[in-house]
Amino acid sequence: IVGSLLIFLLLSEVGLITQYTMSVKLQSSDDTEVEVERSVAEMSVTIKNMLEDLEGVAEAAITLPNVTGKILLKVIEYCKHHLEHPTPVNEEKKDEKRTDDILPWDLEFCKVDQATLFELILAANYLDIKPLLDLTCKTVANMIKGKTPEEIRKTFNIKNDFTPEEEEQVRKENEWCEER
Amino acid sequence: NNKIDSLLAIQELRIMLGAPQAERSASLGSFHVLTDSLIEGVLGFLGEKELMTCMAVSRVFYVFAEEEDRWKTLVIKRYGGNFRWKGNWRRTALLPPNKTVTDPYVRLKPRGYSPAKYERRRFRSHVSLDRWAKIEKEGVDRRSNLSLEEFIEEYDKKCKPVIITDIVKNWPAYSKWTKEGLLKQYGDCLFKTDEVDFKCREKLYMKFADYLAYFEDNHDEDPIYLFDDKFNNRDRVKDLLHDYVVPDYFKGDFFEYLEEERPPFRWIAIGPPRSGSSFHIDPYRTSAWNGLLHGRKRWALYPYSEYPPGCEFDFDEDGNFEMDAPDPVKWYLDTYQHLPPNRKPVECILEAGELIYVPYGWWHMVLNLTETIAVTQNFCNSQNFEIVCAEIEFDDDDFYEDFQERIENHVPDVIWPNNAGKGPYKK
Numbered sequence: 001i002v003g004s005l006l007i008f009l010l011l012s013e014v015g016l017i018t019q020y021t022m023s024v025k026l027q028s029s030d031d032t033e034v035e036v037e038r039s040v041a042e043m044s045v046t047i048k049n050m051l052e053d054l055e056g057v058a059e060a061a062i063t064l065p066n067v068t069g070k071i072l073l074k075v076i077e078y079c080k081h082h083l084e085h086p087t088p089v090n091e092e093k094k095d096e097k098r099t100d101d102i103l104p105w106d107l108e109f110c111k112v113d114q115a116t117l118f119e120l121i122l123a124a125n126y127l128d129i130k131p132l133l134d135l136t137c138k139t140v141a142n143m144i145k146g147k148t149p150e151e152i153r154k155t156f157n158i159k160n161d162f163t164p165e166e167e168e169q170v171r172k173e174n175e176w177c178e179e180r
Numbered sequence: 181n182n183k184i185d186s187l188l189a190i191q192e193l194r195i196m197l198g199a200p201q202a203e204r205s206a207s208l209g210s211f212h213v214l215t216d217s218l219i220e221g222v223l224g225f226l227g228e229k230e231l232m233t234c235m236a237v238s239r240v241f242y243v244f245a246e247e248e249d250r251w252k253t254l255v256i257k258r259y260g261g262n263f264r265w266k267g268n269w270r271r272t273a274l275l276p277p278n279k280t281v282t283d284p285y286v287r288l289k290p291r292g293y294s295p296a297k298y299e300r301r302r303f304r305s306h307v308s309l310d311r312w313a314k315i316e317k318e319g320v321d322r323r324s325n326l327s328l329e330e331f332i333e334e335y336d337k338k339c340k341p342v343i344i345t346d347i348v349k350n351w352p353a354y355s356k357w358t359k360e361g362l363l364k365q366y367g368d369c370l371f372k373t374d375e376v377d378f379k380c381r382e383k384l385y386m387k388f389a390d391y392l393a394y395f396e397d398n399h400d401e402d403p404i405y406l407f408d409d410k411f412n413n414r415d416r417v418k419d420l421l422h423d424y425v426v427p428d429y430f431k432g433d434f435f436e437y438l439e440e441e442r443p444p445f446r447w448i449a450i451g452p453p454r455s456g457s458s459f460h461i462d463p464y465r466t467s468a469w470n471g472l473l474h475g476r477k478r479w480a481l482y483p484y485s486e487y488p489p490g491c492e493f494d495f496d497e498d499g500n501f502e503m504d505a506p507d508p509v510k511w512y513l514d515t516y517q518h519l520p521p522n523r524k525p526v527e528c529i530l531e532a533g534e535l536i537y538v539p540y541g542w543w544h545m546v547l548n549l550t551e552t553i554a555v556t557q558n559f560c561n562s563q564n565f566e567i568v569c570a571e572i573e574f575d576d577d578d579f580y581e582d583f584q585e586r587i588e589n590h591v592p593d594v595i596w597p598n599n600a601g602k603g604p605y606k607k
Contacts, residue, residue, distance in 0.1 A: 118211075121214060133221070137218075137224075137225055140222050141223075144234065149233055152234070153237055156210040157210055158206075159238060160238060161206065161238055161292075162239060167236070169288060170235055173286075176281045176283070177270075177271060178232070
């Protein structure tokens with residue numbers, strides 16, 4: 001027993017054990033606690049940086065005051081899936097701003113109510129998970145595409161606060177630019 | 181000046197007191213939970229048509245969707261440098277190349293929420309440059325009839341800037357390089373600009389006629405500058421080389437021996453009012469001269485040992501020097517007007533027909549007060565040879581070896597400086 005304890009201590013000195021078996025406790029704003037593998041958590045650059053500051057601490061627990069439990073679980077679901085199914089890096093000339101290339105799993109993942117979708121944008125931004133931020137922003141952008149102004153207002157509960165004169169001015173300007 | 185400052189203060193006070201905030205919520209709907217920056221992130225995924233639609237959605241959507249930066253990105257993405265300017269980036273993006281709208285664009289009067297960042301940007305894009313059109317006390321000598329010996333003793337050896345007033349007027353370029361003249365001769369020729377095409381990471385090229393349309397009618401905060409170092413390589417355009425001569429003071433340039441390996445060293449610089457360069461030191465600490473053919477340029481200079489205020493400086497992990505300097509108008513508004521007298525830069529306004537000598541290592545920033553046309557070159561002479569060698573050695577071993585070899589072949593009696601190889605800037 002002493003022998004294996006010594007080996008264990010030696011290996012943890014060298015960081016071999018801590019590196020690959022460490023899990024991280026994440027705590028949401030409403031006190032939900034989730035334990036995840038370090039590699040999953042580190043898909044968030046914010047968490048990765050926090051972990052670096054906590055290097056050497058035996059049981060790292062990270063509080064995320066800006067993320068509710070519900071959203072945290074969604075984010076972890078995303079990170080777990082993408083860690084297991086990394087997207088192949090395509091040709092360099094790929095247009096980062098196209099929105100018609102969302103993967104099927106990601107499409108399904110984003111089939112949530114609007115409030116959740118916007119909360120995911122905020123969480124992805126706070127946690128600094130670029131692929132998730134791009135995905136959620138693209139999803140909202142796709143909800144705008146192909147709609148008239150009135151349809152956009154209805155979809156997102158936006159008030160039409162133009163005066164009649166303003167609305168006419170904008171309409172005219174757009175009309176000039178639209179004729180092709 | 182004071183009126184605008186107090187208007188901005190009132191706006192910010194209103195935002196703080198929550199008055200337009202309620203408007204932001206209703207006018208953005210579900211989007212109101214996002215920060216301005218995240219809203220910009222979503223809009224960044226929209227194409228021209230969708231962005232135009234967003235302008236008609238609500239008052240605050242109008243403000244976000246109308247913002248010129250995004251439209252500029254769309255223009256360059258679609259056309260590269262091959263766009264027909266229509267008065268603003270939005271119209272340039274939306275209208276087909278052969279169609280124009282004669283009615284000038286009238287922006288909706290500001291009412292309610294607008295990101296403070298946009299308001300400041302608008303201010304900087306439109307503020308009159310008159311407030312910087314005069315300098316109380318110019319800090320650079322003006323000389324004429326300057327002999328070579330006088331130049332070397334009083335300026336070159338002392339690393340001191342000087343304006344020489346009797347060179348440029350004798351160049352053919354002084355009368356030939358006008359907007360109209362260049363348009364007539366080279367209207368359909370391509371010129372290199374300072375704008376980067378982010379698709380291929382190269383600088384954008386534009387036909388002179390296309391550039392001129394933008395040059396005369398834009399209100400960008402940091403306008404595209406025609407800044408061409410390759411004009412000697414292109415048919416017809418290379419004739420421009422005949423229109424000026426490197427003054428005798430600046431001959432004896434060791435970089436000539438580099439031939440085709442020579443880094444960029446001469447530029448035609450044509451820029452509208454508000455364009456210019458933020459603070460920098462010329463590459464490898466070479467020296468430079470700038471001959472102004474048309475217009476007025478305002479210069480701000482700091483000696484090598486004095487880091488310009490209002491800029492951010494850092495060293496990365498490899499010890500490489502990084503700096504982030506604001507555009508000239510931003511620097512004058514945010515930093516210059518608050519400087520105590522002992523931190524003010526050396527200043528002058530270069531007039532048409534004058535030439536300025538900027539010795540090695542001097543920090544300099546240029547604001548074009550009017551439409552300007554200039555030509556400028558960098559060089560390595562006996563005065564800065566040691567320093568330039570140190571900079572090259574620190575930066576690029578292969579380049580240094582090549583330079584050494586060529587000099588030894590052509591100028592065998594040059595004494596090589598013993599370079600410590602230490603970083604050129606003080607940490």
